Amino acid sequence: MQMIFDSEDHTYTSEYGQIFTPVTKIISITPRAVDFRRLPNQKAVTASAERGKIIHAELEAFIKRGEKGITLTLEWFVRVLYPLFTNWESEVIVYSDEESCPYAGTIDLICYDPKSDKWILIDLKTGGHETVDYQLSLYKRAFCIRRNIDPEKVELACIDAQDELAINFFRVRTILESWLDNLLLCFANDIPFVEPLPSLKGFSETQIANLMGVEQYISTIEKDLKKLKAMQSEYREQLYTAMENALVDTFECGSIKVTRVKETTSKNFDTESFKTDHADLYAEYTKEIRKKGYLKVTVRDVTKKGE
Numbered sequence: 001m002q003m004i005f006d007s008e009d010h011t012y013t014s015e016y017g018q019i020f021t022p023v024t025k026i027i028s029i030t031p032r033a034v035d036f037r038r039l040p041n042q043k044a045v046t047a048s049a050e051r052g053k054i055i056h057a058e059l060e061a062f063i064k065r066g067e068k069g070i071t072l073t074l075e076w077f078v079r080v081l082y083p084l085f086t087n088w089e090s091e092v093i094v095y096s097d098e099e100s101c102p103y104a105g106t107i108d109l110i111c112y113d114p115k116s117d118k119w120i121l122i123d124l125k126t127g128g129h130e131t132v133d134y135q136l137s138l139y140k141r142a143f144c145i146r147r148n149i150d151p152e153k154v155e156l157a158c159i160d161a162q163d164e165l166a167i168n169f170f171r172v173r174t175i176l177e178s179w180l181d182n183l184l185l186c187f188a189n190d191i192p193f194v195e196p197l198p199s200l201k202g203f204s205e206t207q208i209a210n211l212m213g214v215e216q217y218i219s220t221i222e223k224d225l226k227k228l229k230a231m232q233s234e235y236r237e238q239l240y241t242a243m244e245n246a247l248v249d250t251f252e253c254g255s256i257k258v259t260r261v262k263e264t265t266s267k268n269f270d271t272e273s274f275k276t277d278h279a280d281l282y283a284e285y286t287k288e289i290r291k292k293g294y295l296k297v298t299v300r301d302v303t304k305k306g307e
Contacts, residue, residue, distance in 0.1 A: 072164040126161050140154050
């Protein structure tokens with residue numbers, strides 16, 4: 001299937017008219033994503049973006065036609081990186097027909113490493129690279145599907161060209177598939193995506209990924225329970241008042257029996273006051289009781305960045 005990219009509004013459309021969400025838009029909901037439009041020095045941001053376009057165009061012209069450019073980044077690429085690998089490709093569009101969120105993106109560079117017998121997907125950054133792991137991992141997922149390549153045979157890397165006098169080439173981790181599933185699900189359903197917290201150090205990556213997969217469901221269930229309990233309390237108060245006004249103590253309706261328990265008074269032992277006034281006696285009669293461990297779930301009000 002042919003994919004058409006519109007550089008004006010940055011959209012991907014198949015030859016059959018199906019619209020695919022850009023990867024860059026999906027990763028914008030990750031906690032580490034930076035909204036460059038809100039950075040204070042917009043002149044620098046614009047200059048970096050324009051320089052990035054030039055470098056991308058030069059890399060494509062060199063890979064496809066052997067043309068030389070004028071940037072220091074291309075000079076570094078030709079001299080340092082290009083000789084290390086083979087089968088170079090540039091500006092390759094990949095897509096994935098995900099059920100939850102069909103997406104597409106453009107891989108800056110693809111090459112083959114004969115030493116490790118692996119393919120390498122490379123992204124060029126002239127700005128920040130905070131979310132390059134998510135970006136490349138989604139590219140890798142689509143790339144492996146489209147070309148029927150074993151994911152174990154594909155590695156990720158980034159060219160950091162923010163400073164052309166100190167260009168850095170580094171490997172990038174592959175995000176777990178279950179994390180990507182959750183990211184796509186969150187984006188499709190307009191749900192905040194939350195990364196595992198540092199407090200989860202004791203868990204393995206697989207366990208963390210599983211936790212990430214159920215976190216949204218737990219959060220939704222807990223919120224629904226809270227709403228239902230509030231509704232239950234309101235209905236009980238209304239029904240109690242109605243029964244009290246009608247002088248009805250009990251009634252049955254279908255499968256339920258409702259009894260109005262009238263207000264009473266009782267006496268309770270003030271444990272805290274006794275503990276303060278008679279500490280020795282309290283200690284003498286205090287027994288150690290073992291309580292069974294349980295799970296406490298606290299649902300935080302997580303809102304989207306920028307809202």
